[in-house]
Amino acid sequence: MKQAQAVGQSLGIQNLPLAEYPGVVAVDSREELDKKVKDILVDNIIQAFTKPVLQGAVPREPEPNDVIFRGTLDDIQEFYTRRQWTDGLPIIPPTIDRIERFLQFTERSNKEVIGILLPENREATVWNIAVNGVMAGCRPEYMPVLLAVAEAIADPEFRIEDAGSTPGWEPLIVLNGPIIKELNFNYEGGVMRVGRQANTSIGRFLRLFMRNVAGLRIPPGTMDKATIGDTFNVVLAENEDVLAELGWESFSVARGFKPDENVVTVQSVVFATAPIASGGENPRDHLDTFVEVFGKTMSTWTHMAVNWGKFYPLLVINPSVARLFAHNGLKKRDIKRYLYDNSIVSAGLIERLARQDGITGFDLHRMVDENLIPKQYCESDDHERMVPVFLKSEWIGIVISGDTGRNRSRGYVQNHEQGPPVSKRIQLPANWKQFLKSK
Amino acid sequence: MQEIGYEVVWPLGKMASEKVTLVPRITDLKNKTICELSDYGFRAEEIFPILRASLAGQYPGIKFIDYTNFGNTHGPREDEIVATLPEKLRQYGCDAVISGVGG
Numbered sequence: 001m002k003q004a005q006a007v008g009q010s011l012g013i014q015n016l017p018l019a020e021y022p023g024v025v026a027v028d029s030r031e032e033l034d035k036k037v038k039d040i041l042v043d044n045i046i047q048a049f050t051k052p053v054l055q056g057a058v059p060r061e062p063e064p065n066d067v068i069f070r071g072t073l074d075d076i077q078e079f080y081t082r083r084q085w086t087d088g089l090p091i092i093p094p095t096i097d098r099i100e101r102f103l104q105f106t107e108r109s110n111k112e113v114i115g116i117l118l119p120e121n122r123e124a125t126v127w128n129i130a131v132n133g134v135m136a137g138c139r140p141e142y143m144p145v146l147l148a149v150a151e152a153i154a155d156p157e158f159r160i161e162d163a164g165s166t167p168g169w170e171p172l173i174v175l176n177g178p179i180i181k182e183l184n185f186n187y188e189g190g191v192m193r194v195g196r197q198a199n200t201s202i203g204r205f206l207r208l209f210m211r212n213v214a215g216l217r218i219p220p221g222t223m224d225k226a227t228i229g230d231t232f233n234v235v236l237a238e239n240e241d242v243l244a245e246l247g248w249e250s251f252s253v254a255r256g257f258k259p260d261e262n263v264v265t266v267q268s269v270v271f272a273t274a275p276i277a278s279g280g281e282n283p284r285d286h287l288d289t290f291v292e293v294f295g296k297t298m299s300t301w302t303h304m305a306v307n308w309g310k311f312y313p314l315l316v317i318n319p320s321v322a323r324l325f326a327h328n329g330l331k332k333r334d335i336k337r338y339l340y341d342n343s344i345v346s347a348g349l350i351e352r353l354a355r356q357d358g359i360t361g362f363d364l365h366r367m368v369d370e371n372l373i374p375k376q377y378c379e380s381d382d383h384e385r386m387v388p389v390f391l392k393s394e395w396i397g398i399v400i401s402g403d404t405g406r407n408r409s410r411g412y413v414q415n416h417e418q419g420p421p422v423s424k425r426i427q428l429p430a431n432w433k434q435f436l437k438s439k
Numbered sequence: 440m441q442e443i444g445y446e447v448v449w450p451l452g453k454m455a456s457e458k459v460t461l462v463p464r465i466t467d468l469k470n471k472t473i474c475e476l477s478d479y480g481f482r483a484e485e486i487f488p489i490l491r492a493s494l495a496g497q498y499p500g501i502k503f504i505d506y507t508n509f510g511n512t513h514g515p516r517e518d519e520i521v522a523t524l525p526e527k528l529r530q531y532g533c534d535a536v537i538s539g540v541g542g
Binding site for chain 2: 010011012013014017019021025026030033034037038041042045046049050051052053055058061062063064065066067068069070071072073074076079080085093094095096099116117120121122123124125128131132135208212213307308309310358359360361362372417
């Protein structure tokens with residue numbers, strides 16, 4: 001209710017009329033549901049239809065470069081924390097001087113509006129990207145990456161408005177291009193851990209930007225409805241040295257970019273697989289282990305994929321395993337095809353998971369009739385019939401990264417139409433080469 | 440030792456919305472047309488029939504336009520379906536909408 005009210009307010013509707021069903025509808029018996037609807041919900045609906053709506057005044061907010069507070073480091077932490085403008089960790093004070101240092105790494109006007117971030121419906125600007133970059137502990141030279149990341153999540157295709165949905169997905173930034181080395185990103189051991197400034201602070205920036213500009217705050221905030229959720233992801237950089245050695249295309253090239261372009265791709269991640277330790281000299285053994293771990297983990301989310309008609313899982317393959325595939329003549333597309341062809345799940349399981357997840361109108365036959373999913377999902381009425389886990393092989397993403405001295409890979413489940421991969425080219429300023437020379 | 444002081448700025452962005460004024464509420468639901476919108480989830484298929492029966496018992500002449508007439512407002516064709524809503528609601532002579540459940 002609080003979230004609905006807050007979303008209404010962000011869209012300019014103060015005191016949106018709402019009718020509450022008390023409790024959790026997914027766990028009530030039919031008798032409880034019947035009683036609650038008749039005794040409570042009906043009256044709530046009548047009230048919402050007939051009670052006059054009070055319209056209040058919209059509070060005045062600061063201008064972007066207004067100094068809103070003066071104080072010591074501790075005072076500033078307290079001031080920002082009380083207003084829910086931090087992520088619970090200490091911030092670097094966003095002073096005008098620090099922000100201007102970030103702005104030196106872009107030729108764009110600091111007033112430029114990159115996009116509008118729902119659900120709080122606020123402008124994402126070059127200025128507030130720099131402000132949040134400072135706060136997150138980024139270096140000024142990360143600014144071109146921050147801009148591309150903000151452009152990706154502001155793209156309507158990304159559906160940032162759904163980033164507070166109850167599964168609690170988290171965006172993941174995948175990075176490609178020469179900038180990986182230029183800015184010292186980690187792409188080896190512990191690649192998904194905090195610890196390297198570039199990977200970590202840019203990952204933190206994104207979550208902070210989503211709090212402050214999209215308004216996605218956990219309680220006492222109201223917009224983030226993640227049931228349990230997860231922490232922010234650090235930037236996942238691909239090991240392009242290994243790609244060059246193997247003659248494999250990068251993640252960004254598979255998405256239509258040139259090999260030497262700096263590209264960020266942002267996509268949602270709901271949860272990860274177990275570490276996939278695949279071994280042996282036969283690539284088939286590795287692929288079958290991927291099907292077993294990656295495919296089966298993804299199958300627990302196929303009901304969502306099918307319901308929404310989109311699914312972009314991500315597989316991070318360890319360099320040593322990638323080498324074995326490449327030496328046996330396989331490319332990334334062959335791995336995707338094998339995973340697609342061999343990962344299957346029973347129709348009964350996806351129907352059960354869908355209904356328990358609240359999609360009570362889930363009906364594979366209706367979806368096929370409406371051309372929302374392929375016919376192969378409904379070739380019989382047998383609930384035990386096996387159907388594909390993935391919607392399209394080309395929608396599986398593959399990134400090569402991680403410790404070169406081990407054979408563990410890992411998969412990441414993506415949240416259907418919410419946070420599909422959106423890629424943006426990183427625009428470097430004219431002074432970039434000069435900056436690199438000065439390092 | 441005196442601590443360093445900082446002057447800091449606001450980390451949010453300007454709100455993009457303009458104030459929306461709601462139409463006056465309905466004073467009586469008798470003979471009114473109520474349109475239903477749903478995301479086909481959260482037991483809408485059980486809840487809407489109970490609502491219809493309860494409201495019809497209290498308000499003679501009340502009419503409901505079933506949510507299946509509009510399609511899933513929070514599904515794979517959401518953008519397309521939401522874009523058609525204003526016209527469809529006009530066509531059905533809608534006086535009020537129940538949008539739910541949880542959608």
